[in-house]
Amino acid sequence: MKYLVPGTEPKDYKEVFQKVNEKLAADGVGVEVEKIYIPWDAWDQKLNLMLSTGEDFDLFHVMQDRTPFSSYYNRGALADITDAIKKYGQNLKKYIPEDIFDGAKINGKYYAAPSYWVEMASEGEFDIRRDILRENNLKEPATPAELISTWEIVMKNWKGSNKPYLSTRADFDPIFLHTSILHRTYDTFPFTVKDKFFYVNQSGEVKSWIETEEFKKDASFMRELYTKGITNPDILVMKQEQVDAQLDSGEWFVRLGTGGSLTGLKKYNPEATVNDIGVVWFNPEKEYLRPLTFKNGNAVPVNSKHPEEAVKFMDWMLASQENYDLVQYGIEGKHYTKDGEKGYKPIKDPNNNNNPGYRGSDSQNGNVNFMRFDLENSIPDNNKVLFEPNPKAVNSIAANFIFDPTNVRTEYTNILSEASASITPIYMGVLEYDKAFPAALEKMRKAGLDKVVAEYQKQFQEYQATLK
Template identity: 65%
Template sequence: MSRIISIAIAAVLVFTLLSGCSGDASEPARRAGNVPAGESPRGAVKIKYVVPGVESRDHMEVMAAVNRKLADDGIGVEVEQRFIPPDVWEQKINLMLSMGEEFDLFHIMQDRVPFSTYMGKGALADITASVEKYGSHLKKAIPQDMWDGAQAEGKTYTVPTYWVEMASEGQFDIRLDMLRQNHLDVPRTPEQLLQTMQVVMNNWKGKRKPYLPVKGDFDPIAVHTTVLHRAYDSFPFTVKDKLFYVNQSGDVLSWIETPEFRKDAEFMRKAYTMGLLHPDLLVMKQEQVKAQLDSGEWFVYFGTGGSLGALRKVNPAAVNTDVDAVYFRPEKPYLRPLTIKNSNAVPVTSKHADEAVRFLDWIYASQDNYDLIQYGFEGRHYTTDGERDVQKLKGYSGSETQLGNIHFIRTNKVSGLPANNRVLYQPNDQAQNSVAANFIFDPTPVKAEYANVMSEAAASVTPIYMGVLAYDEAFPAALDRMKSAGLDRVVAEYVRQFREWRGASGKSSIEGRDSQ
């Protein structure tokens, strides 16, 4: 027995020595601190922050440095991040909320499950007082119209993430290197886009066909078919909550019954029959779309995507200006369909709402704080040019979509795509908000009909909208099923609530945003 104990003690001593040697002694104390990964600064209130994603290799070490700096800055908060794989995120977070599990902060992707859905289930804490008391940096870094969009009945229920200029909605990426190779000009209309895509598809030399990278959905914002809307005479308008067309005059219509829906569907049908869409797009997952972009086997993408490294897999001579961000009819207004795309909320089960807000506020208190949590240790996980450039190295990566802010974001000038950086990460002072951008629909009065309509739309409308079924042949029966599910009553309730909200808000039909 004594021999076993001696071996165990020796092992512990060796592990201790190795652990001491493995630390990065050159890391500045103000960044790395002296708190080993997994330990807590004294006196700090520990909060749990739940996010979709996968933990980076050096995540624990960076978070130890974050917690040390939180302590040094007198914030009194320690943060523990819990990662949930993206493919099971919604199921897991819904289970945690429904079971009353105690945690303090979680991420919301507004274009997938809006905060109003969680709020309607009574899952979110009112953080109005916490933001007022501890959110001075948050309020400075995030525009007021976004805060307006985070409220219901004058109460704040989530902290918006101003990581992207939402007026970027409505543009598409196109590869200029492929245009040059095929002696083509940038398409200026949807019809020209189809013709251009067909030429490039026929001449493609890659291993896989450069299908338009989309997956099945009937929501224009989710699949970025909003790029087509700028070409229509009726623009500007937007589609809210997948079902409702709203123009800037405040008119609300059933989206699937509009001429614009039909135009979208007919465009996608042409693309599908021309072989420009993946034959299995109805069952594709977002991970498959991303994999296509990462492979470089693409020519046009609705939205912003891709990277220089991916382009060079197909064209070794590609440069970062070989992708352009294009808007149809650029003379038309730039529209934000939403003011909030992502946010972070405090669940009602949390006992530390103040601390959660103080943590978020601390991130935007300085560029140093932001850089630490987003990029890790300078010189080890990233380098900069002393201004806004960032070159990310290996070992750690934060999430701009979860905690980013346009006023602090660093972009990659070397291998990033300048066209995308411009439309995504620079405020567009010429843009206007949709009149419905901050409207929150409460489906409770038509709960059963709303659930039935959404389910029926996913089954019947999606194949039509994505071009798999012809509009003329399939739409009449699909509309009958939607009507039977309760579409008319849902639309009428939306109209009623929207009109009441507009009357109560006292706001103009077109809202802008003050530049900062």
């Protein structure tokens, strides 16, 4: 079976997956897996093309905060894997909580297998460099205004060769960008933004996100970052590889969401420790909201000739720690060594920029019941917020709602492409809201925004009625 994932093929991928396939055979699973890596910047285009032409593959990675599985379902691109999960998914059902698995259902049928790798209530925080705060005699910012003034001082005093800009791939979706850090400071919180376009609060009110006061406030914050030279000047054309390279270089100060490692920090500050990245929440006393029940998963395309094999492979991964370790960490003794029950030590490969020759992906296939941590290099604050359940967290009332755009398909496609052109530059702060927004909104309305929002509101009301 062929499994499509975004990213770059690890140096020793073939060697590791030969072992994976040997173990699958030895365990009598009857599945052979080939992973096909597609570069990040080509992922959406290539995957959409392969789905629309019915190309031959059997499993692909889904990022709910980028293109939710419901979007593929609505195009008729997904296989119903309910029976396969019943027959072959015992470990998937055992190690993925039911309320999370329910988020992968449409009309009572499973169309994806969630990766239970992260606590979704981690949405709304950012990482800050404590070593850089100390270097500049600064304290941790407690408000967006303090964050900007602190960042300005850091930029002015920066000793590295590359400025610690805000770097990210441009978008207008606060869940994708993690600009949701700002939302905790608004009186209207808790609310979330679903499917890029729809503001939903816990009372069940649905509005057009780009027309809200909250969108305007976000854009104003981003404009200040941009005009003060804090945002990377190339923000609208940045690729994921550039964003990753900045983190890896250690030349960064703030990361929306989580990121970073000790190896990267030490490139800038040889004295850095794993405690030099801290997690910050504005208004930590407020509720912690899960915008989605799961962030990543895997789905089977409707044209797959091996849907059951795809489910068998995912299930086999969770059948033992040994299977999981092989897929995620590679060959013991060559790519890593175990470090206690839950730890591992990556083995550096001088022929691979001193990175291990192989590493799987937590977001693609991770499960908190099996994950290991690099106890020397990983960041304790990040591990806590990402991988420990938050008992205070609540699900957004829209977390498991799935929008079906069939009735507004043309308009929905049109507003997606129009928003990328007209709304993203405003939300990223490159264009000034007051000057650019009226014309952009006019274009969005012409593309069919009002009709899509009305359809979303109607379906959401119907969905809520089914829960009563």
